[in-house]
Amino acid sequence: MDTIFSSATNAQKSAVKIIRISGEASPKIPEIFSFKPPKPRVASLRRLYDLNKNIIDDAVVIFFPGPSSVTGEDIFEIHTHGSLIVEKKIYDCLSNISRFRIADRGEFTKRAFLNGKIDLTQAEGINDLINAETESQFKLSISHYEGALCEKLKLWRNEVIFLLAKLEALIDFSDEELPQEIEAVFKKKLSCLLKEMKNSIRSSNYGERIRNGFTITILGKPNVGKSSLFNYLSNKKLAIVTEEAGTTRDVLEVLLDFEGFPVILNDTAGLRKTNSNIEKIGIDRALEKAETSDIILILSDCGDFSIPELKSGAKKILVHTKSDLNKHYKDDWPKISVKKQNGIKELIKIIVDYLKILAPKDNVLLTRKRHIQGVKRAITALKQISTINLTQNPELAAEDLRIAATEIGKITNIIDVEEILDDIFNNFCIGK
Ligand SMILES: Nc1nc2c(ncn2[C@@H]2O[C@H](COP(=O)(O)OP(=O)(O)O)[C@@H](O)[C@H]2O)c(=O)[nH]1
Ligand SMILES: [Mg+2]
Known part of the structure; x- marks a missing residue:
């Protein structure tokens, strides 16, 4: 089998870069870069030279002999300065030697799997852990990586x-x-x-949903403040906000973190009868999005929450908007003002509480x-x-x-x- 190598850190300039080499030819690394072999598993400072004996860099090198390495094979790690040219020189040297090649995506993990170090669900857990951005994603991916699903x-x-x-x-x-x-x-x-x-x-x-995000769609009549709330929550001016009804047409989407829960928030076209074909398409898309959502926020600035009937079993939360305009409502639905930034924390809490209720008792998912x-x-x-x-x-x-x-x-x-x-x-x- 080929010996594979790849940068374990990102492809930009950085303080340090780690290049990992895994496979049976890994023990040849000291010879290739003309340095004294380090003791196994001991970080050692070495000067690396290219094939013409010109200096490449001073680096910390570590040798992890198989089978007790992460891939189960002999592994060398080279920690260089985080320079793109240093990385290129190391790649050039290795590419010149037969049976060394750049690793495919996920190939280190694949080898760990093939060598019985981890099972498939743990391999998936590693990938999810790397991609995890919120607390709930972290918890789920680390439990899979630890082998909880595999055990079950x-x-x-x-x-x-x-x-x-x-x-x-x-x-x-x-x-x-x-x-x-x-x-x-x-x-x-x-x-x-x-x-x-x-x-x-x-x-x-x-x-x-924890992996990919819970979908929340904002619905309501035109001009009730849907895009304003969407922009406020996403902390960006993603949607156009105007006093003109019918501004938003496309469904806009943003990925947010609501107290550890990944959420895909959608802003949509205002629901109304219209002769504009473009607006009609926008409204159809809004309703389609709502049908497949986990939560629908229905916004209104006048207490009228009527929307076309939906088949979806999504949780509907009615929200009074523009509460700064001194509106008085008798019901208990949350009231928000994007302008005065009131009530929005409370609205998020209602959403998060609902997501918590959804959580199954079984935590191995x-x-x-x-x-x-x-x-x-x-x-x-x-x-x-x-x-x-x-x-x-x-x-x-x-x-x-x-x-x-x-x-x-x-x-x-x-x-x-x-x-x-x-x-x-x-x-x-x-x-x-
Ligand atoms: N007073 C007040 N006006 C708001 C508030 N939120 C939005 N607006 C205004 O309402 C109008 C319509 O807002 P927009 O977000 O575009 O509504 P959408 O059509 O539902 O997306 C704009 O002029 C906003 O500035 C609010 O909390 N208070
Ligand atoms: Mg809008």
């Missing part, structure tokens, strides 16, 4: 394999009288497992389509078992259990069912 999936998979063992016992007994107790245990376990898996599908929606698809396929297979007569066709149920185990295993990528099956079966005796 392993547990499910082991339960499926336990069920297979029970079934095996049923098959062995099939000529004789059926031990009813085995079948009862089997059914109870199966239904518990199914319940847990279905719950995780339900809460996966939340997991996906499926976050990707891939996870959800795998668990759904496993559920389909397990559900199938209830239609099977276990005494007559235990082998059909066994096949469904195998499918379920494989589908769950694929999420973390332990695909070899047989191997683990053997392991477990050897520890069981008949009837247990």
Whole structure:
């Protein structure tokens, strides 16, 4: 396999740059750059030279021998001054040597996975951690990186394999009288497992939202102050604000952090009857956006919150705007003034409180389509078992259990069912 190298820091000038090299030819690095090999895992100052023995830089170098390195391979880290030309010179030297090449995206992590250092959900967790910007994203990604999801999936998979063992016992007994107790245990376990898996599908929606952001759409009649609120919250003049009704047409979008929750806030065209085709398109888009949102903020400066009927099950929060104009409302809906910056903190609190209520009890969440698809396929297979007569066709149920185990295993990528099956079966005796 090639030895790969890449800058582990960003592609700009910086104080320090770290270049990582991973693969079996890594131990050749001291020879390539003409420096004395450092002791393993000891940061050592060395002068690096190019292939013509011209100085490149003084750098701190560290050698992490495999297999206890992050990728499982021999790794060299070179910490140079954060200069683009120094980086280029190091790249040039390495590119000249056969079997060294620049790493593909994610290739260090991929090698860690291939060498059994991490499973797929942990690899995804690393990527999410790097991309995390809010507290809730941090918590979720670090739990996946720590292996919480992997553990949960392993547990499910082991339960499926336990069920297979029970079934095996049923098959062995099939000529004789059926031990009813085995079948009862089997059914109870199966239904518990199914319940847990279905719950995780339900809460996966939340997991996906934490990764990608909760969508909040601002709706309301023209001129009620939608764009003003949008600009205020995004801290930028993204939307045009005028006294003219019908200014906003496109759906504008901004990613915000509401007390640790990632939120995609949408500003939309004011809802009204209009002859302008462009405005009509804008209004259609506004309603479409609202349909797929988690929360809809309906704004009004005159107490009229009527909007076209929506199918969406989104939480609707009505908001009185322009409260600085001394308007008196009897109801308890939040009142804000963007002009005087009043009531907006309270509005955010209402939103955040709602997002907190949405949080499932289970904090090990499926976050990707891939996870959800795998668990759904496993559920389909397990559900199938209830239609099977276990005494007559235990082998059909066994096949469904195998499918379920494989589908769950694929999420973390332990695909070899047989191997683990053997392991477990050897520890069981008949009837247990
Ligand atoms: N007095 C007052 N005027 C506001 C407030 N918010 C917005 N406006 C004004 O209302 C008008 C329409 O605002 P805009 O944000 O464009 O409304 P939109 O059509 O709903 O997007 C503008 O002239 C704003 O300056 C507020 O809190 N108080
Ligand atoms: Mg507007």
